Amino acid sequence: MTCSTYTKKALVFHALYIVLLSAAGVLAAYSAVYTFSHISCREDVIAGGFTVFFALLLLSVDFFECRAMSAKLYVNEDGMGVRRFGKTKVFIRWDDIREIGTGSIPTPFGSKERVYFCDRMLEEGQRSDLITLKYHTVHFSYIPRDWYPEMNRRLPVPIPKELADRYVR
């Protein structure tokens, strides 16, 4: 079973954002090539350098947005994980799961809360930075409602009720 990490509304918003970023990135890349093929003074070189930087920045952000949008959560008989561009990036086996809880991931605009499944008991400080944990931790922004019974059946530890109330959608 797979599902997108985005809601339908977020998908539309991000698709638009990606189109805008791609258009701006391509136009900026063309500007950079044009500027460097028409250098006539020091100012052209400086502005061209900034244009290259800007083009690379836009295209890189575009890549990360595409990567984020391609992320799929999945569960199967072995365990659960996240795939990006069709490749498994994070995976945890059902039998390895020792703790289910809530923690946060840092973002540029404040931290976001996530439900996590981890192969060991986390300390308080580790819950505020789920990304950088070196061991197996899968974190979801929500648990799809159709997955919940299957997950509950396979998990060695039960999903706490108050957590299920908040995260199963």
Place this chain on the structure above:
Amino acid sequence: MMWFALIAALLGMSALTIIQTPREWLKRPLPLALLILFHAAGIASILLILFAVYRMQDGPLRELIIWTETVYVTVTAFALLLSVVRYFGFELARHFRHRRVLRILSSSTAFLLAALLISAAYMVPSIHNAVTLRTVTYDVPVDKSCGTDALSVAVISDFHIGGGARRSELDQMAALLTAADPDVILIDGDVCDSSSSADDLAYMEEILRGLHCRYGVFYAEGNHEQECRFDPDPYLLRAGVSILRDEGVQLENGVNIVGRRNALVTGVPRIMADCGLDAAAPTVVLQHRAKGLSQLEGIADVVACGHTHGYQFPFLGILMPYQRDISYGHRMYGETHVIVSSGVAEWGYRTKWPSQSEVTLIRMSFKEAAA
């Protein structure tokens, strides 16, 4: 239309910055109050410059509004740029699971400090470049002969008097022109804009009247004259400036000066034919925008342009292939020399980098006439 686009762009930039503000700042009273003050003062200064500054006398209040807008636009633009850089850095740090980098990038204080520091680092040289004029000289050999072996042409453009050039910049311009002692002075448009007051134009008239050169002062219009609240023509005419709107004149030494309207609709050969100018004589074309330059190849010997302000903001280079053929400096189109001046002042905000405000001096040398 242009105004609406400009206001939409600036307010859009403010809105994006507000959206990206860290939530924790909005929860604390002091940061929230400072944010509201910053954006309110900035947006008010933008609107005042567009709609009210032209009614004000030159003085501290007007200066305060213009400098507030300069700081606001710079800090907002860099904060926005930095937020994209931060996003990129964040994704990289997440990919490599680099805890310390993530901590730094998550810190709103670090972000604010970085935005202020980068803005300050940019503003120091760019304000200097905006308010300090220099003379930039180009030596231009022309493979034609006329009644003289050399002609020095000074090009001054983009005063944007009021919001752009203040009296001190016009004084500097006059001093540089006196020192350069050119044979002819060309004014390449945008002498005023929506921020110019009648007093500003009167001061410009006084400065231009005080300029002396052998063959006179000629003017071609720019794109901002149409938004000016006061018609600049009477001021220019009283100062002894000849206005060339798709017109040309032949100087006593045989050199043609052709001034084009901002729209660049009428071709130079047509203007020269209408004015009875000799097509074989050396020809200097004065046009505000650096567009359609390849069409002047073989027709004009020198084309002087303004409009671009060089690169007033380095990221404006991104518009280069879509808006203009050349942004700044000298380039050859066949045998035609194209020179784009960065202008005497700037528009919108008082910063200019990497270019600097300038008086452009073109020293033309001609082939000796056959005996």
